[in-house]
Amino acid sequence: MLPVKGFSGQKVAVLGLGRSGLATAAALKAGGAEPLLWDDSPEARAKAEAEGFACVDLTRNGVLDEAVCLVTSPGIPHLYPSPNKVIARALELGIPVDNDIGLFFRSFGSAAWDDFETPPKVVCITGSNGKSTTTALIHHILQVAGRPTQMAGNIGKGVLSIDPPQDGEVVVLELSSYQTDLARALTPDVAVFTNLSPDHLDRHNGIGGYFAAKRRLFAEGGPDRAVVGVDEVEGRFLANQLAMGPGDDRVIRVSSGQKLEGFGWSVFARKGFLAEWRRGKQVASIDLREVAGLPGAHNHQNACAAYAACRSLGLAPKLIEGALQSFAGLPHRSQLVAERAGVRFINDSKATNVDSAAKALQAFQKIRWIAGGMGKDGGLSGIEPFLGSVVKAYLIGHSARDFALQIGETPHEICETMERAVARAAAEAGPGEVVLLAPAAASFDQYPNFEKRGEDFTARVKALIG
Template sequence: MIPVTTFDGRKVALFGLGGSGLATARALKAGGADVVCFDDNEARVAQAAGEGLATQDLRDLDWSDVAALVLAPGVPLTHPVPHWSVELARDAGVEIVGDVELFCRERRKQCPSAPLIAITGTNGKSTTTALIAHLLKALGRDVQLGGNIGTPVLELDPPQPGRHYVVECSSYQIDLAPTLDATVGIHMNLSPDHLDRHGSMENYAAIKERLVAGAKVAVVGVDDRLSSAIADRLELARKPVCRIAGEKELTNGIYARHGRLIEAHDGSQIEVALLGGIDSLRGDHNGQNAAAAFAALRALEIPAAQIAEALKTFPGLHHRMEVVEKKGRVLYINDSKATNADAAARALASFDRIYWIAGGRAKAGGISSLDEYFPKIAKTFLIGEAAQDFAKTLDGRVPFKISGTLTQAVQDAAAEAAEDGAAEIAILLSPACASFDQFPNFELRGAAFVDAVRALPNSGNTQEVA
């Protein structure tokens, strides 16, 4: 835990007692703050009270001596309407912050030299975060991994010299971190997401931009127009910027092309790493992820050759393009984290002959945007609530079977792939859907896929396990 001493002796109101909110309340109390907690969920309030935390309906609180409202990232700050606790804080002239902001203040107070690598973006940020942490650990660094990727940032070990923090930041967390000051700030890409919470694409992009604008070194993906404009603005403001790409060649920056990582300076190009053969880094999107990680470590003055060697050992992120087994010509790929069509597109682009398992609780737009990848799909096996609607989209264009359940889909795909003579086949779970019709979360859906694969006849006789 990182005790939050920057509010020692002062009253702090906290709303939202989920995982990160409860961790923040503990850290504030440990640092000497007089913290008062609340949540609309009575069970969470009871849990906090059971831990000895002070709880009170914040509507009954005297706000005249409150130093700050600490808001959990899942609670609306602006859109669709500010939460009632936000309105109370604003009326009282009280600042509103989140756990990432508290972490940044504590790092500045305790050990500002401890490197902070902060990562954001619509897609790819979790893989990039995990990749950077893996590379640093492989190279013998003291690494703390957390934020939006899993461990709440205030549950990490306290700052000290040489300790590297690798923190994934959602747009919600950035919105509550006005003084976020990473050593290296990474922005991957932008596509429409969370617009119900930010009101417009412009607002969403502006919040993402804050992370790199406040960093000592900005690493910015330029494969999309809005992100490229962020890089241009930072450069005009004379900020140190490294452009990265997975889909285009750059004159200056780091980009991936045909399984190679290229560093470009004024048009000159140097191959700095080979990605071909690293199954966990397949595809253009993973080329961008690798470019971001390489740029971040180079900004920390780590030699290129060491980074290139460490890339070969990356096992991949659980549930994101995760190689579960490789049996003969068949790869079993767990991409359960692909909960929308845009994320699924990245997986579909990475293989040439695919037996695709898709479906669940559909997002807006379904899978119609994936039609450019249909020629790669040998057959689709549909599961969950979306099966009938997806079947209508695929009808006459891609062979499909409504398998219904994930276990049945794995069995159906394995049986048909066994009759396929292609040199390499991917049985790919990339649902393009939320999991909530059949599973509580995408992690349990991915685990069920792994179990179903390993329950197949002769499973375990693998050439490769990730």
Template sequence: MIPVTGYEGRVVGVLGLGRSGLAAARALEAGGARVLCWDDGEAARTRAEAQFFEIADLSRDGAWEAGLALLVVSPGIPALYPAPHPAVEQARARGVPVDNDVGLLFRALAASDFDDFDTPPRVVCVTGSNGKSTTTALIGHILETAHVPCQVGGNIGKGVLALDPIHDGDVLVLELSSYQIETARSLAPDVAVFLNLSDDHLDRHGGRGGYFAAKARLFELGAPERAVIGLDEPEGRALADRLRGRGMEGESPVVAISASRKLPDHEPAVTARKGFLAERRGGRQTASADLREMETLKGAHNHQNACAAWAACRALGLAPKVIEAGMRTFPGLAHRMERVAEREGVSFVNDSKATNADAAEKALLSYDRIRWIAGGVPKAGGIESLRPLFDRVACAYLIGEAAEDFAQTLGEIPHEFCGDLDSAVERAWAASGAGETILLSPACASFDQYPNFEARGDAFRARARRIAGLPEEDAPEAEAGAGPASETGSDQETTP
């Protein structure tokens, strides 16, 4: 845990008692604050009470009579769109600042004394619509293989304040969603990565412009020394343009990355074309790596992730050969194109983390003959954008709330209504043949049937392993409160 100081003897409200909320409450108490906790879900409040946290309804006037100095909001809770939570309205009406765990982390780091450290801690933050988790995990893996002390957290793994106390030379690698960035009052990464932008969570941000603005805060408020920017979308190119010339003595902090475009020679760049990664500086190639045999980094989307991780690790001072060696041993990410079983030439692939169409597109592009399990809580636009890939689908097995809408979009493409995931897996297996892939890539959130995408992926993995005759294995331990058990307790399950 990283204690949060500056509120000794003062009262702080924590709204939302999922993973990040409980970690923030502990960190504030460790720093000497009195913490009042609230969650709209009774189960989340009961869990918090069992851990001896003080519960008070922060949406009501009575709780505010304690004289709150700060309101800390968990990422899943809207602070503005589509409507502010009543507790947030209370804070703003009373002139009480609203912050989140990410803002508190950077404030804690700024207040810490690292004069005795030979190497001060550094922070790498990764954001974007798709690929954040893979890129964050890949950076962490490369650092570990290079024997650089690091911790990985944020929107993946531990909440940022649940990380271990900072030690000499530590690097914090944080995946940050737009939800986490938009509310943070302090942002100060040493290296920040922007991968891409696609339509997602637009109701939360008041449209695509608000969504991009939330992401851009990491770079404009945070002012990183190095900004690794994906230039494959217009927003990335616009962000890079804003940042150029903002470095020391007018030097641009931008390192451009792309898996599809030829980039100008006047600034540092890392690109991937035809399976080869190339780093360029001063108009000439300075390093390269062959990505073609890296099984866990297949596909153009993963090549973009590899470029981003390479650029971030180079900014931290790692040598090209060290980075390449780390990439070659990267085990991949659970729930992201994770091959979990095989039987009679049929592969079972868990891509439960694909909670929107753009993410599902990456998986559909990676296999030729697919028995596709899709559905859940639909996102805006549904699967319309995936029409060009329907010829890869032998049959779609539809589950959850989105089934009817997805069926209309699929039209004459073979599809079946399965209701739940277990039925979909069994029916896909019964119809499959050698060389086919049974792919869970839902293009939807899981909240209609599962608390989070991890639970959905674990259920798929367990069913696939039973079909393949493999022994049961322990599912990865779920983070407490990580799903939407309540309105305010949910740390978002997807990758906004």
């Protein structure tokens, strides 16, 4: 645990008692603060009380007034579409509102570092797609290199649940827009921006607000090194704002598909090969085509981002190349579940929006595509150019019939349930084809989260093929 500094003897309100909320309460208490806990859910309050915390209703008049800070969980709206009533009251009273990420950065340093040979560092990864894979890949490369490292944030454990860092340790954090939007302190040593596509637009009041939330990771604290995906205009804009000119190697531009040879430092992938360029010269190259854990151009972009971050930490290209080969990938992200009679079954349940689903469709040929769920704004708008490899679509969930109207002449079948979709796709698939779950939709109509959806797909596949 990382004790929170700066609140000893003071009352700090904690709103939301999920994983991050309980970890925050424990870290505040360890730092000498008195946490005031609240969650609208009786079950969440009961769990907190079972762990020895007292809950107090922050919605009651006068209770919040005693707090010097309000720490809120990421899923609770603080501005759009409208602030939670407790947060609205804190804004009226002028009580600072923060989250666990902000507390982490204000508490990360320690007097023990005076005796360290190499101060610990923090690498933060944000963006729309590929955050988790890039985060896990950086963590894996560091482990292979023998560097002490911990992974936390939007993946793994909560940031305040990590152990106090060791000499030379690198903490790797995946941060969502919900986390970067509110944190009052954001001071990573290395910050990574993977890409941007429309998501969470209601929470951020549009694409501009969504990008602004991501941009805070780079603008608030000013990382020593910024790794920026430049395949969208927002990434190019961000890189332009951060760099003093094209030769400024504090910004490492990353791309999947573009040659980036005219910059101080760049890493890009084309036709399956990763290339690192510095000051107009190529300094390294890696063949990504046979890296089993990173299939497709979208994963090659993740590889470039992770490579760039690790190079900025001083790791050698050959070491990184070896670590890429041993990376197994993450569950629910282009995960090979099984193979039978020349048919591969791929679980990409994390593909919850059109952009991520499109990337999955580009990674494979001859696809039996399982899609659907709780469709997002715009439905499948923009997916048409990527349907050429789809042999047939098997549509499930709340949006199945809407999706059927949006995929043009692509052969399809309304299956409604995962069980039927897997059975029908497996029965019709032939050698060389891929049965791909890439829903392009949220899971909440049939599952509590994308993980459970992916687990159901995996279980159905394994039950079917024995």
